[in-house]
Amino acid sequence: MSNNPGFWGWLNERLPVSNFLKASVTEYYAPKNFNFWYFFGSLALLVLVLQIISGIFLLVHYYSDANQAFDSVQGIMFDVKWGWLVRYIHTTGASLFFVVIYLHISRGYLYGSYRKPRELLWIFGWIIYIILMAEAYFGYVLPFGNMSYWGGEVITAIIGAIPWVGDWLVSIVRGGPGLGGATLTRFMAWHVAFIPLLLIGVIVFHLVALHQVGSNNPDGIEISKNLDANGRPVDGIPFHPYYTVKDIFGVGVFLTLFAVIVLFAPTFWGLIMEYNNYLPANPLQTPADVTPAWYLSPYYAVLRAIPGKGFGIVMLGASIMLPFFLPWLDRCPAKSVRYRPVYFGMLILLAISVVVLGWIGLQPANPALLPPARIALGVYFGFFILLPVISRFEPIRPVPDRVRM
Template sequence: MAGLHKSDIKNPVLNWIDTRMPVFTMMEKEYGSFPTPKNFNYFWNFGALAMVTLAIMIVTGIFLAMNYTPNTEMAFDSVQRIMRDVNYGWLIRYVHQNGASMFFIVVYVHIFRGLYYGSYKAPRELLWIIGVALLLAMMATAFMGYVLPWGQMSYWGATVITNLFSAIPLVGTDIVQWLWGGFSVSNPTLNRFFSLHYLMPFVIVGLVFLHVVALHITGSNNPLGIDVKSPQDTLPFHPYYTVKDSVGLCVFLAIFAAIVFFAPNMLGDPNNFIPANPLQTPADIVPEWYFLPFYAILRSVPNKLGGVAMMFGSIAVLFVLPWLDTSRVRSARFRPIYRPLVFVLVAAVVVLGMVGAHRPEGIWVVLGRVATTYYFLHFLVILPALGILEKPLPLPESISNPVLPRRGGGGGPLPGGVPAAPMEKP
């Protein structure tokens, strides 16, 4: 019939739908036969793991919202009711609570993979920028979600973080009062944060859609960081990478389940088991672990406005990273100077996390300032300079060269000097 899409699906019901709205053909094209580089390692699992975790967070969040009361007089008790009286409420809450930490673990590894293999370089600049926007949306969502249990750390964390905006000249105080909905963190604040916390995951879903669209237009990077040059360099996404992703997903869910069932409060703060009390300030106000590096950067600068600027700058610098790295080689495998410096950057971020968990005194102040200095030097000074000073190793001609054995017996060398296995004779 004229005007209908021609579908190859055999099932008559699905075929009828697909001829009128070719969603199944699109899924087959984008997630079935979509060509992907054949040399992916398990670091490429973490994008799929992030999508699964996002789905888990949305589903558990919807069920929690059905039983939560966004009122300062009842919020803490409603969370306790979820834990004690709602059928499987304890499980839903622990999955959601620890899911936030698992989400950040997955995303941080995903970012590390992008940094190590140069996935932010042309033509994937927009893909990277959308990913950084996703990180910002995640951080905002997680912060507002941490306020909702209305424990001591929830209340005082909200007070400290929102007060940071008061450092902005002229309009800072007005911004803080707008965020609060009044002159202190109170009932309007909780209502706003609950509404935004419920809305933001759907904004994240939209950003994920754009992220995937950008990925499928430019194609995936790979561990060698070179472009696909022939059909033999690729494999269809299904079944090769759906199976590989399934293996990673099983391991991830096993670790996730172990935390939920055996150590559900391992990553939480004991102060949040105490109802919020505006008249009693905790001895140490510490954010969740995934915010600690940024909190340490904030405290490493004596000036309040300078600290806020540095904290937001630590994220802003990631937006312009594709233009700061002037090297034409993507993968750190072929960059002898850049490769160890990536791990120095990781070490600096870990040190910042440790600094953020301690009071700003003694050796922790010194470590925080040294690690903060290196963090910004890495992006603003070292990366631009390496494009001039570093001499990369020779790149392979194609992905297939280091992956497939050569005809006649000898295999081509793999990156790192490991010889490929010789081809077996028939």
């Protein structure tokens, strides 16, 4: 019989709820010095939940038939009660997901969170990012507007450049020679079931790995494992209540911003929803400029900057995969940018190169933009090629007493 009466005691005898909460929040010790960059992991979880809930509501009224998909989405916008709100939450959520993820990744670069012992945590994160791009792409095609159609056409055609099996693969992905109902049904299956399941699975590994090694912090110096008289780590504070309160503040600010965009600027001047997608898919009319969503545009710029489709695809793959190897490319004894002035300069150049590529990727094809695109691409690759050498010899600022207590 239980010594611990009541529902809580009954439950805990059957399910380790208390132990789980202790291990993951009330007795999970985190460094004291988290700053605003540490909001974005929990915000990513929040957006994931919002996307799943709004997606399920959209699915109720969506038809994956080539002749009905576009009209069903218009029906959601104009006929279904609150349908416009659910759709705008989903489209805004998709873009803000990437804003949050790019900030979350930037924090990793800034504080060297990818370094030992967090290599696997980083790798799971990078796999999540790749899965997320696929998820966004398949979702983008579903409303079957003219941009969905041509975006779907251009990106699936890229697969055709793979030697020998390319054409066969394209027809597998499209479900036929061109984009149509068979494409929509398989894209829906991937967008709604396969990829979200995969995503959730890898996120679980991401979080388990995080709890195994503990969080890094803005100084990039591991917190002491020494315990105080009460058996608590001397440098750590329990995640709950200290960081749950902080995270709730972040959630409040984020949801306010989210609501402002959804209610006042849902298309965000064509960045969140493109004008051409308010027209139905038309295989006979290519939009004047087929450009991807902003969060994929740097990669599109890479593809256009390289002459030759095959080589372009190799460089595209390399630009996506290079950060995967960061834990082994960076060899500096210090992790955080706070103590690495040269690395700080390199990070700024890297950020500028990504923004320039992203902007160019959103412009109509224009030969005048080739030189800046190639320079930006050179800077991007230069970062990863030079890092192993520079990080060995770069100067390191002394750690202040504040940190070495």
